[in-house]
Amino acid sequence: MLLELENVSIPTIDQKHIIVNNISFGVKESSIHAIIGPNGSGKSTLAYTIMGLKTYKPSEGKIYFDGIDITDMPITERAKSGITLAWQEPARIEGLSISKYIALGIKDKKNAEALIKEALEVVNLEPELYLQRDIDDTLSGGERKRVELAAVIAMRPKLIILDEPDSGLDVIVTEDFLNIFNKIKILNMTILLITHREDIGMVADYGTLLWRGEAVMTDKFPKVMVRYCAKAGLKEFCRRTLFKNGEKCFDDDYIERIFREESSQ
Amino acid sequence: MTNFDYPEDILQSLDDYNIDIRDFMPGHGSGAKLLLNFNKISGIEQGDGIILKGREIPNGIVADIVIKEGTIVEEPVHLCFGVNKETGVQEIFPRIIAEDNTDVKVQAHCSFPKANGLIHKMFGHFYIGNNCNFTYSETHYHGENSGALVSPVGYMYVGENSVFENNFNLTKGTPGKVKIMLDIYAMKNSVIRSNIRAFGKNKNDSVRIRDAIYLEGENARSVLKMKAAARDGGEVLMYGITEGNAPHCNGHVECSEIVLGRGSICRARPFIRATDPTSSVSHEASLGRFPQKWLDELQAKGLTEKEATEILIEAMLKE
Numbered sequence: 117m118l119l120e121l122e123n124v125s126i127p128t129i130d131q132k133h134i135i136v137n138n139i140s141f142g143v144k145e146s147s148i149h150a151i152i153g154p155n156g157s158g159k160s161t162l163a164y165t166i167m168g169l170k171t172y173k174p175s176e177g178k179i180y181f182d183g184i185d186i187t188d189m190p191i192t193e194r195a196k197s198g199i200t201l202a203w204q205e206p207a208r209i210e211g212l213s214i215s216k217y218i219a220l221g222i223k224d225k226k227n228a229e230a231l232i233k234e235a236l237e238v239v240n241l242e243p244e245l246y247l248q249r250d251i252d253d254t255l256s257g258g259e260r261k262r263v264e265l266a267a268v269i270a271m272r273p274k275l276i277i278l279d280e281p282d283s284g285l286d287v288i289v290t291e292d293f294l295n296i297f298n299k300i301k302i303l304n305m306t307i308l309l310i311t312h313r314e315d316i317g318m319v320a321d322y323g324t325l326l327w328r329g330e331a332v333m334t335d336k337f338p339k340v341m342v343r344y345c346a347k348a349g350l351k352e353f354c355r356r357t358l359f360k361n362g363e364k365c366f367d368d369d370y371i372e373r374i375f376r377e378e379s380s381q
Numbered sequence: 382m383t384n385f386d387y388p389e390d391i392l393q394s395l396d397d398y399n400i401d402i403r404d405f406m407p408g409h410g411s412g413a414k415l416l417l418n419f420n421k422i423s424g425i426e427q428g429d430g431i432i433l434k435g436r437e438i439p440n441g442i443v444a445d446i447v448i449k450e451g452t453i454v455e456e457p458v459h460l461c462f463g464v465n466k467e468t469g470v471q472e473i474f475p476r477i478i479a480e481d482n483t484d485v486k487v488q489a490h491c492s493f494p495k496a497n498g499l500i501h502k503m504f505g506h507f508y509i510g511n512n513c514n515f516t517y518s519e520t521h522y523h524g525e526n527s528g529a530l531v532s533p534v535g536y537m538y539v540g541e542n543s544v545f546e547n548n549f550n551l552t553k554g555t556p557g558k559v560k561i562m563l564d565i566y567a568m569k570n571s572v573i574r575s576n577i578r579a580f581g582k583n584k585n586d587s588v589r590i591r592d593a594i595y596l597e598g599e600n601a602r603s604v605l606k607m608k609a610a611a612r613d614g615g616e617v618l619m620y621g622i623t624e625g626n627a628p629h630c631n632g633h634v635e636c637s638e639i640v641l642g643r644g645s646i647c648r649a650r651p652f653i654r655a656t657d658p659t660s661s662v663s664h665e666a667s668l669g670r671f672p673q674k675w676l677d678e679l680q681a682k683g684l685t686e687k688e689a690t691e692i693l694i695e696a697m698l699k700e
Contacts, residue, residue: 167681192685195680207672209693212693220683221682221683267682268682271682271683
């Protein structure tokens with residue numbers, strides 16, 4: 117496993133409540149692993165804790181990355197060891213050019229120019245149109261998110277945490293983003309995808325369902341999705357949407373069984 | 382660098398602001414220019430449609446610049462007011478007139494690399510006619526000893542339908558004691574953009590900038606952005622004023638200041654006033670440190686907090 121969480125609990129900043137309770141799961145190298153769950157289930161908290169933000173620290177448990185205990189490692193060191201995060205709503209900073217922003221995380225400074233251009237092309241932004249622009253309010257929401265993706269791709273990290281990459285995007289742009297995730301996977305980077313949408317999650321190989329702060333299950337993504345639908349009572353939605361490559365993921369009997377199991381609990 | 386007799390370190394300070402030194406050199410390019418070495422005029426060149434005259438006075442010069450009606454100036458007019466001495470008094474009286482329908486950029490540079498008790502004063506009067514597009518950019522370099530005492534005062538009248546952009550940058554070297562006062566009067570349908578940037582770097586640096594925009598004409602609009610950082614005991618006060626005194630005028634003041642290290646002080650006083658019921662004037666101010674989220678985002682790319690802060694300061698003060 118590239119990333120492993122072992123009995124991790126995460127409290128609120130004031131330490132009075134637990135947001136994520138005693139969760140354990142692993143993320144396989146070179147996979148896309150989705151963390152799925154409804155709003156408020158602790159997905160972003162988990163993402164920030166794995167990244168190592170100052171105000172997000174586990175009260176219990178351990179986090180291992182590449183076999184090393186990183187539970188107490190500061191954010192900068194985690195980034196240097198190969199973890200990074202693409203924010204749900206990345207900051208807009210006047211005066212900071214896209215080329216400079218993307219270059220920040222590049223270790224191979226000699227090839228920075230080529231890596232920046234390549235990263236922009238991966239996210240479908242024409243380098244000549246964007247390199248000199250700033251990451252400010254003149255970029256649309258979709259453009260800013262693409263630049264963020266380009267910046268993390270150019271870093272060549274081992275693990276990219278994508279926090280709700282689809283938020284605020286229309287359907288066409290979302291489709292484009294799914295293609296971008298596959299391109300990232302081809303570049304041999306592992307993706308931890310935080311989302312609450314099944315259509316985004318379907319690009320994932322594996323998934324973990326987070327429900328009220330607890331990890332209900334970790335398995336292949338479609339199975340996790342069925343459980344999510346069962347918990348939320350969305351049978352028709354489940355039947356209608358769980359397709360992969362045009363094929364139904366499960367027959368109706370399987371879906372019925374999972375829903376029965378869930379309602380009996 | 383050139384066969385022109387002008388102090389090399391003054392020219393070098395242009396380079397630090399990424400300004401091409403050659404643009405300021407007589408004999409290069411077609412732009413009008415005026416170079417002052419302390420209180421002596423070192424060079425003066427005219428341009429098409431531009432009258433540029435300088436007259437030496439005991440402690441400085443009076444400089445008259447007239448952009449003739451309808452002139453569209455391709456290359457900026459360059460003004461360099463340098464002093465390569467530790468002490469002394471330099472007084473500049475620029476009088477700039479842009480006649481109607483002109484389009485011009487003026488790039489001024491005030492450089493005092495050895496300042497240690499040096500006094501620089503400026504009393505500027507700008508008259509910008511109707512339907513003009515006028516950009517005035519002024520960069521300052523006061524050496525590394527916090528030894529300059531600089532007090533420019535400027536009055537600017539911006540005519541109907543004109544666009545006036547004012548850029549003031551004091552971000553390289555150490556400012557010393559600086560006190561700046563600008564009054565800009567905006568007439569009907571004019572647009573004012575004023576960008577002020579300063580960086581106080583030690584306890585001997587004290588920067589006070591008062592930039593006032595008076596929206597006197599119907600539908601006049603303005604944005605005043607004042608950005609500053611103070612470190613290691615430096616002190617910066619940004620006093621941004623906008624008054625809405627005409628129908629449907631619209632102004633905004635934005636002050637952003639970052640405090641680094643103990644003993645440093647940043648103060649912001651956005652002051653807005655409206656005397657017309659159809660006018661709209663707003664302000665925002667933020668002081669202290671950069672938002673934690675910004676730092677997190679940069680640190681997630683492998684930067685330390687200190688490195689991230691440096692990058693953000695550079696971005697904030699970028700011209």
